[in-house]
Amino acid sequence: MFLKDQWYAVAWDRDIGGKPVGHTICGEKIVFYRKRDRSLVALEDCCPHRLFPLSQGSVHDDRLVCGYHGLTFAEGGQCVHMPSQDTINPNAHIRAYPVVERYRFIWVWIGDAALADPARIPALPWCADPAWAFDGGTYHTACDYRLVIDNLMDLTHETYVHATSIGQKELTEAPFDAKLVGDRAVVSRWTLNVEPPPFWVHNWKSKELVDRWQICEYSVPSVITIDVGVARAGTGAPQGDRSQGISATVINLITPETETSCLYHWGFARNFETDDQGLTARIREAQGGVFMEDIDVFVHQQQNILARPDRKMMSFNIDAGGVLARRLLDRALQNSASKAA
Ligand code: FES
Ligand SMILES: [Fe+2]
Numbered sequence: 001m002f003l004k005d006q007w008y009a010v011a012w013d014r015d016i017g018g019k020p021v022g023h024t025i026c027g028e029k030i031v032f033y034r035k036r037d038r039s040l041v042a043l044e045d046c047c048p049h050r051l052f053p054l055s056q057g058s059v060h061d062d063r064l065v066c067g068y069h070g071l072t073f074a075e076g077g078q079c080v081h082m083p084s085q086d087t088i089n090p091n092a093h094i095r096a097y098p099v100v101e102r103y104r105f106i107w108v109w110i111g112d113a114a115l116a117d118p119a120r121i122p123a124l125p126w127c128a129d130p131a132w133a134f135d136g137g138t139y140h141t142a143c144d145y146r147l148v149i150d151n152l153m154d155l156t157h158e159t160y161v162h163a164t165s166i167g168q169k170e171l172t173e174a175p176f177d178a179k180l181v182g183d184r185a186v187v188s189r190w191t192l193n194v195e196p197p198p199f200w201v202h203n204w205k206s207k208e209l210v211d212r213w214q215i216c217e218y219s220v221p222s223v224i225t226i227d228v229g230v231a232r233a234g235t236g237a238p239q240g241d242r243s244q245g246i247s248a249t250v251i252n253l254i255t256p257e258t259e260t261s262c263l264y265h266w267g268f269a270r271n272f273e274t275d276d277q278g279l280t281a282r283i284r285e286a287q288g289g290v291f292m293e294d295i296d297v298f299v300h301q302q303q304n305i306l307a308r309p310d311r312k313m314m315s316f317n318i319d320a321g322g323v324l325a326r327r328l329l330d331r332a333l334q335n336s337a338s339k340a341a
Contacts, residue, residue, distance in 0.1 A: 002026035002256050003221040003332050005111030007121045009253035009265050012138065013104050016040065020064060022055025024257045026110045030097055031055040035062040041075040042099035042108050048079075048092045103127035104134065105253065105265065122223045126249045126269035133274040135284045136251065136267025139291065143298035144305070145222055145262035146326065148254045151294055152224045153178075153187055153321030155214050161297055165290050170194045178320035185218040185328055187321030193233045199286065200230045203272075204246055209233040211245075218325040220332045226250040246272045250287075260302055266291050 008025050010032060015021070020033045022045045029045040031054045045055050047066040057067035063080060064073045071092060072081035079092040098109035098116035103124040109116035126132045141148070151157060158167040168191070176189040191212040201207055210230035218224050231237035231245025248270040255263040268287050273279050305311075315323050 001333060002110070003329065004336060005109075005115050006221045007100070007107040007109055007116075007118075008221070008255045009105040010042075010099075010108050010255065010263070011106050012136075012265070013101055013106060015138070016106055018059055020055045020057060020059060022053055023263070024261075025108055026256050027258060028110060029053065030108060031064065032099065032106065032108075033059050033064065035075070040099045040101060040106060042097035043073060043075075043077055044095040044097075046094065047071055048094060054094075104267075122219060122253075124223075124225070124251060126271075127251060127267070131274065132249075132269045132271050133276075133280050134251070134267055134269040135280050136265065137284065137288050139264045139266070139295050140257075140261070141264045141295050141298055142261050143302035144260055145254045145256040145264075146329070147298050147301055148252070148262065148264055148294075149218065149222060149224065149325050149329075150319070150322035151297070152226065152252055153185065153216055153218055153325050154318050155187075155189065155216065155226075156318045157294075157297075161293050162290050164198065165286065166197050166199045168194065168197045172318075176320075178324055180324055180328070181217075183219060183328065185321060185324035187214075187216045187324075189214045190238050192238070196230050199290075200246075203270075203283075204230055211235075211237045213237065213247075216321060218321070218328065220328055222254040222256070222329075224252040224254070224325075226252070246270070248272075260306070264291075264295070 010023050010025060016032050017034055020031045022031050030042050031045040032042050034040055045053050047054050049071050050068060052066060052068040054064055054066055057065050070083045071079055073094060074080050077094040077096040079088050082088050098113050100107045100118045102121050104127045107121050127134045156172045159169055159172050170191045174189050174191040176187055178187045193209050194212060196204060196210045211233050212230045215227040216224060227249055229245055229247030231242050235244035237245055248268055251267040253265040257263055268283050
């Protein structure tokens, strides 16, 4: 079950151009393309004639042409050309979806189009602010999107899944705080007076002892930002003085595709050495490698879940953040269901 009346991130801005691209978002098949003025179009990915996917067609003069017999649609979904006939059957109309480009991503509104307010797109200021360098990628992942949320709200897994990059054993020992703050679930973990893990040694360029932080914030339906960084140990970072360290924000947008697959958009925004494009590329590659280790976990986890429909997952102390996130999501789903009833 998917939460409707929400904006979902479909793709990075660079990944949709003048050719039609099909995506499944919350079970709905949608075709996307850009017009010559770079504005976006999102239409139902199904020709009303013989139900051929329009994403297999082409775009001519900013209009979507079916690749089977040439029915042609304008951006509002109305058919504007039918081959071999002068009149157009008015029933040959397809649904148009609200679509917006913001924060380097393309967002589609799933639900009642009359409610689509771009102001409700989750605020990701780091992704559009020139004071920050931001890049990342997308993994098409064969798992329930909620498994990704669980994972990101419990970073103790880093010790085991990412042992060679960002993991360190102190993470599993450090106390953490999980709570609801307004409409968000927040997990904060400070690991004090520890050696920096390899990723931060490379970027901070020091092996001095650090105070390390990871502050994960979840908001409905599936946006998680993680404020991460290290500062020279004992210089007041936990109290708010980060001047002796470096920090970044990890962006995670997890868009459900089906009940057992999702689009996982990830990225890393930093406000240090922002002009160094080589560093941006190296961080992207490193993050992609680290996150691929998670994908491997999700896929195996999902296979086991499907093979054991009678088994329920257990939750322990370390799952407190994920439990809060799922509670917010379940509450939103219930509210949405009771409104629809
Ligand atoms: S199926 Fe699209 S025009 Fe025939
Ligand atoms: Fe991970």
